[in-house]
Amino acid sequence: MRAWLVDVSKQVALTLPVAIAFTDLIASVVKVEGPSMQPTFNPDSRKGSDWVLVEKVSHKLMYKYTRGDVIVLWAPDNPRLQIVKRLIALESDLVWDDRKQSAEEIGAGHCWVEGDNSRRSCDSRTSYGPVHLGLLEGRALCVIWPPSRMGWVNGELPPGKVLTTSKGR
Amino acid sequence: MQVKGINWSSVFNAGIVFTRSLSCFYVLGTYGAFLSKVSGPSMFPTFSGQGDIVIVEAVSRWLGKISSGDVVICIRPVDPRENIIKRVTAGENEVVVVYPDRDHADIRRVVVPAGHVWIQGDNPTHSLDSRQYGPVPLALIRGRVLLQVWPTLKAIA
Numbered sequence: 144m145r146a147w148l149v150d151v152s153k154q155v156a157l158t159l160p161v162a163i164a165f166t167d168l169i170a171s172v173v174k175v176e177g178p179s180m181q182p183t184f185n186p187d188s189r190k191g192s193d194w195v196l197v198e199k200v201s202h203k204l205m206y207k208y209t210r211g212d213v214i215v216l217w218a219p220d221n222p223r224l225q226i227v228k229r230l231i232a233l234e235s236d237l238v239w240d241d242r243k244q245s246a247e248e249i250g251a252g253h254c255w256v257e258g259d260n261s262r263r264s265c266d267s268r269t270s271y272g273p274v275h276l277g278l279l280e281g282r283a284l285c286v287i288w289p290p291s292r293m294g295w296v297n298g299e300l301p302p303g304k305v306l307t308t309s310k311g312r
Numbered sequence: 313m314q315v316k317g318i319n320w321s322s323v324f325n326a327g328i329v330f331t332r333s334l335s336c337f338y339v340l341g342t343y344g345a346f347l348s349k350v351s352g353p354s355m356f357p358t359f360s361g362q363g364d365i366v367i368v369e370a371v372s373r374w375l376g377k378i379s380s381g382d383v384v385i386c387i388r389p390v391d392p393r394e395n396i397i398k399r400v401t402a403g404e405n406e407v408v409v410v411y412p413d414r415d416h417a418d419i420r421r422v423v424v425p426a427g428h429v430w431i432q433g434d435n436p437t438h439s440l441d442s443r444q445y446g447p448v449p450l451a452l453i454r455g456r457v458l459l460q461v462w463p464t465l466k467a468i469a
Binding site: 157163164168223251275279 | 452
């Protein structure tokens, strides 16, 4: 019995760091809450939340960012909260801010993020302004739960938002 | 004649050991402590900037215990691939008075927003910091510098 306990705890001690490194750097699954990404996620608020597979290699290991991707990032105003938004513009892009009704150029190391549900989203337009690329965690690839919602996440950039783009990164 | 093939099971075992070691290294550096080298003049005289080595703890960052006076390692706000070392001079909701520099003609009063800190180098004339790029989100901070171990051993406060 005791030998068995030692064996199990040894396996846990060897496996736990691998699991943590994997979910931090390779991929993880997150529950998306709130209406800010409707209709892409949680199209019907009464039916509960979507669970989404997030790929982290491109942001955290390769520093490669693509306009139009749905991304997971740390909330700029809260280091304990992760949020889901769509990546609209990258550094040196000229982006149209439809709240201010003006164009804004994105500074070095920053990006512009917006929720798909523009009326109920806290994002670059409403509160954050351009966001640091270092806050980005990964790209949402597909909805994996509930079964009725299973499917790929579209990575289309909404038209008319980015006025001029710099070279892609 | 004997042909020796690749012993796949030993390759597999070596792969497991490699993955486990790399993962332990990552977890220790992200949630425990790590060593870092300081280069550049922005933290003079606290650090010489000529290859000083410091011990950085990454625990306070997760507990939300970063406060004014701490020396921190932080993801560089203008390039996520690089790290910088600066001193936190104000926490969230504190007011910072910034004197004129080459980009700003007037004295500015900045309120540090929620979840952010104001960082500056100890050598203000040779430092690119919050005076240029504004307050920095706490989520960009990787750790708090505890000790300098090279060239001299001293506690950093």
